[in-house]
Amino acid sequence: MIKLYRYTFAVVDLPRLASNVATIRDALGPDVAVLVAAKANGYGHGAVPVARAVVHGGAEALGLASVEEALEIRRAKSPLSLLVLGAINADGAVAASMADIAVTLSGSPEEIENLPTMPKPLAVHLKLDTGMGRLGLRTAEELIATAKAVVARPDLRLVGVYTHLASADDPDGRHAQGQIARFEHALASLTEAGIQVPIVHASNTAGALYHSDWRYQMVRIGIGAYGYSPNSEWPLQLPLRPVMHLYSVITRVATLDAGETVSYGATFVAPRRMRVATVPIGYADGYFRSLSNSGITAVKGVEVPVVGRVCMDQLMIDVTDVEGVEVGDVVTLFGRYSPSSWDGGNIAKCKEAQRAEWIVQTFCRTDRIGEVSLDRVAKLAGTISYELLCAVSPRVVRFYVPLTQERRFS
Incomplete structure (x- = not known):
């Protein structure tokens, strides 16, 4: 029983959340996987309830900021694939491997080699910085070198490569287009080096819904799932509602x-x-x-x-x-x-x-x-x-x- 000693409260509409995700899912089509960002306690909505709702909406994965956040979802027995989007340390990598949580790596080959042996195979997504200036490898050459270091380890599995768009919600679009061009160059370089990656992803809500050619194998939906456009001056053409x-x-x-x-x-x-x-x-x-x-x-x-x-x-x-x-x-x-x-x-x-x-x-x-x-x-x-x-x-x-x-x- 929830006690309410102080009458300040929020109502979180889980059917609406599921409906928003389903609406986005339908707009993307069956060939694109949907990861819903549930960082920061599910954008304040409650990470575990969010995880339950997005399954009903047809999402395949959940994105978290840290291993701690991902472990909370895993303990709740969520069937979703989990990806940690933030930086992790060696202890976090070990904990993630034990709990079947994929992680983001963007360090040098030496950093990959120096990771401890994983108790279970660790799924890895490599991140490329194409213009966000935050996390990620800087060049195609760095990406190839780190990818080779990951592939060389039997306890690591290279399952994804991604970037993050800084201004996909800008109607002008030129900065995001430049990022995509750099990303495409890096992907082509990976292929030329003989490295195959199952999951490629770049788009957030804005990228996925404003630009259909940037969807790749997966998109990362954040604010759209919770009922809002990433740019309030550029509404999404979908019937999404606040949660x-x-x-x-x-x-x-x-x-x-x-x-x-x-x-x-x-x-x-x-x-x-x-x-x-x-x-x-x-x-x-x-x-x-x-x-x-x-x-x-x-x-x-x-x-x-x-x-x-x-x-x-x-x-x-x-x-x-x-x-x-x-x-x-x-x-x-x-x-x-x-x-x-x-x-x-x-x-x-x-x-x-x-x-x-x-x-x-x-x-x-x-x-x-x-x-x-x-x-x-x-x-x-x-x-x-x-x-x-x-x-x-x-x-x-x-x-x-x-x-x-x-x-x-x-």
Whole structure:
């Protein structure tokens, strides 16, 4: 039973996640494998539930940032192939081999030779840096030399070669095209050297869905699986929907006279007599301080602004123009507007043993149409949707819509 001692929570819509992946899967066709990126606790959604959902969507693999993240998925008995996308050390390589986890290597032949003997054959993907300037071998010659070092070891299996596109979401496309050209040159050099690689991959969400000729044998889908375009100004032409929805509950409603101030620094001065509601969510929960005096939320299906500075654990909103707001009403921070059945303190009134199920079921029968767009909130915060999703902290309780849950809305 999930206990909710503080009414700040997220609803994670697993059927929607599975549907997003299936939609992408269908758009790519049967010849391209789909790896879903589930780094950083599944982009904040919960890595293990994400792993379960993407299987239903038809994904073949999961991408993680570290061996630790991959081991969490493996312990959950996921049938997906797992690939660690980040750098690893010798101990990490040994642990990965024991758990049937593929790893990324981009070191010199000497570094490959100096790895300890693996207890089980270790699947290896080599990474080429074609313009990201982050991880990866720098030239085709380096790639060939390291590939030969991998092939020479009986305890290593060369199963993949990949690169990462820095600007596939740029409509101009020239930088990404240059990266692909360098990647193609390196692949041709590998073939000329007699080295065969089963899985070649380069595209993230943007590369896969904007550029069909960059898909190779596998694509790595990140933000698209969670319902967003990598470039909010260049929407994806697919019916993807947000998976996470963030809510909190009003704990106080106060009437302020003109000239009174709100929050630290007195940065907001009431221009008139107004009603201000306090909401128990702040930057320690992942709601950015940069949204002070600029954020947008919704109460009773009406958008209302954040006033004053966002605090560590609380923020304030102007509810002057929303009729009948009271303590216990639900505030939408981002995502689908909260159901009307949640208002009036009904979440608190619901018996604790049934609360989680009731929240999920009423969410799936919501009667309010509309949403607080995460892309819009991110723009107001001066960041991107990825960062806000990953920032939702562990103290925000996640309620998961089961993969079998029926719903009224699409």
